[in-house]
Amino acid sequence: MTKTVVVLGAGPAGLPIAHYLLRRTAKQHPDLRVILVSPHDTFYWKFASVRFALPGQMGEEKYMVPLAECFASYPTKAFELVIGAAETLDPKRNTVGVRVGEEVREIGYHTLVVATGSRARDDMPWKETGTTEQTRAALTKLQTAIRDARSIVVAGAGVTGVEFAGELGSAYAKTGLKDVTLVGTEVLPLEPRTKDDVRRVAKHELEKLGVKYIGGARVTAEVKDDNKKKGKTVVTLTRSDGSTETLTADLVVPTHGLVPNTEFAPEAMRDGALGYLKQDADLRAPGYQNVFVLGDVGNLQPAQGVNTDAQVRHLMTQLNAYFSGEPTKPYTFDPNKVQLAISIGRDRGTGQLGSWRLWSFLVWYLKGRYLGTNHVEAYAKGDVGGAGRAWPK
Numbered sequence: 001m002t003k004t005v006v007v008l009g010a011g012p013a014g015l016p017i018a019h020y021l022l023r024r025t026a027k028q029h030p031d032l033r034v035i036l037v038s039p040h041d042t043f044y045w046k047f048a049s050v051r052f053a054l055p056g057q058m059g060e061e062k063y064m065v066p067l068a069e070c071f072a073s074y075p076t077k078a079f080e081l082v083i084g085a086a087e088t089l090d091p092k093r094n095t096v097g098v099r100v101g102e103e104v105r106e107i108g109y110h111t112l113v114v115a116t117g118s119r120a121r122d123d124m125p126w127k128e129t130g131t132t133e134q135t136r137a138a139l140t141k142l143q144t145a146i147r148d149a150r151s152i153v154v155a156g157a158g159v160t161g162v163e164f165a166g167e168l169g170s171a172y173a174k175t176g177l178k179d180v181t182l183v184g185t186e187v188l189p190l191e192p193r194t195k196d197d198v199r200r201v202a203k204h205e206l207e208k209l210g211v212k213y214i215g216g217a218r219v220t221a222e223v224k225d226d227n228k229k230k231g232k233t234v235v236t237l238t239r240s241d242g243s244t245e246t247l248t249a250d251l252v253v254p255t256h257g258l259v260p261n262t263e264f265a266p267e268a269m270r271d272g273a274l275g276y277l278k279q280d281a282d283l284r285a286p287g288y289q290n291v292f293v294l295g296d297v298g299n300l301q302p303a304q305g306v307n308t309d310a311q312v313r314h315l316m317t318q319l320n321a322y323f324s325g326e327p328t329k330p331y332t333f334d335p336n337k338v339q340l341a342i343s344i345g346r347d348r349g350t351g352q353l354g355s356w357r358l359w360s361f362l363v364w365y366l367k368g369r370y371l372g373t374n375h376v377e378a379y380a381k382g383d384v385g386g387a388g389r390a391w392p393k
């Protein structure tokens with residue numbers, strides 16, 4: 001009897017699993033049928049969004065690949081692409097409700113892979129904002145605002161904030177075309193789990209690009225002042241001791257905080273605090289042996305592509321055992337290991353691997369040069385994994 005595997009989400013977690021099921025697992029289990037559900041009809045290479053958010057940096061073909069093309073080689077008997085968003089999940093009845101236009105289509109599954117990730121706040125196109133049209137519109141809006149602004153405040157100094165400020169620095173601040181200020185809650189940019197010397201290098205590299213860093217403060221209010229300041233925004237910064245200061249800018253771009261795409265899932269499957277889905281040690285939803293949770297949507301590890309890639313690779317090696325009804329091996333990882341490569345502008349960077357700080361040249365060579373756009377097509381078609389690495393056999 002056909003076993004339907006529904007994969008929710010076609011990001012770096014869902015897309016490679018769908019390919020792997022069709023290419024490799026189906027060889028041992030020809031009764032599999034894969035249904036891939038995605039509201040975005042293109043695969044979106046978000047790793048480079050900090051660069052293509054600036055006007056005129058790269059063509060859309062470098063970061064959006066039509067999903068229909070990526071899966072064109074599989075027979076319709078084995079594969080269906082559903083362009084829609086999951087709105088409901090009933091894990092007791094093994095069904096998902098997917099909105100396709102005006103209709104909600106109920107799809108039954110034998111196995112479910114939830115890989116719906118998260119989205120950026122305020123419809124920022126760091127990740128998909130909904131459909132491909134909505135992401136395109138968000139990008140155009142941001143690119144136009146950047147083009148027209150003389151002064152830009154980047155609110156949030158995590159990896160996205162540092163990389164985006166670096167791109168703005170390279171393109172504009174370095175030559176005095178625009179003023180760029182990065183605001184972060186910590187004295188140094190990046191998260192506290194990153195080594196101090198890496199964080200100091202990040203700050204120094206940004207300053208070399210003309211980016212001003214304001215640490216220990218958060219943006220707490222933005223008021224458009226059309227009268228006195230001719231359309232400028234008055235930005236209030238609040239420090240941890242409660243003191244405030246203001247600055248003016250033409251544009252404020254938020255880069256902080258992600259929202260998990262889990263509204264469709266029953267409350268009991270979510271972790272209380274932030275709403276991510278609970279994940280067992282074997283990457284399943286607790287209590288549901290046929291529901292896997294992968295990548296940013298899960299609560300096991302920080303939301304990073306390297307963690308998603310590791311989870312995806314692990315599940316790939318367990319699928320044969322799972323569909324054969326054999327025990328699967330647990331997913332293991334070191335919760336203290338920091339693995340980060342941060343591109344800063346067009347030709348510099350920094351990063352950390354365990355307790356090692358990565359050389360700027362290495363980060364530029366491995367990441368910053370292309371931000372992965374040189375592998376996008378092969379990745380989207382399932383031929384290679386992150387950084388061009390082969391998938392497990």
Ligand SMILES: Cc1cc2nc3c(=O)[nH]c(=O)nc-3n(C[C@H](O)[C@H](O)[C@H](O)COP(=O)(O)OP(=O)(O)OC[C@H]3O[C@@H](n4cnc5c(N)ncnc54)[C@H](O)[C@@H]3O)c2cc1C
Pocket residue numbers: 008009010011012013014037038039040046047048049050084085086087115116117118119126127128130160261264294295296297303304305306307308341
């Ligand atoms: C600017 C930026 C740069 C980054 N750089 C790095 C880096 O250098 N290294 C690193 O390790 N990590 C990096 N990351 C993190 C990395 O992008 C994520 O960890 C990774 O994208 C997670 O993949 P995912 O598939 O789990 O989730 P997502 O990428 O969030 O994808 C989820 C998918 O689910 C879809 N979806 C959403 N809702 C629904 C629904 N209701 N039904 C069906 N589908 C749905 C979305 O359209 C999307 O395609 C970066 C992130 C950003 C934003």
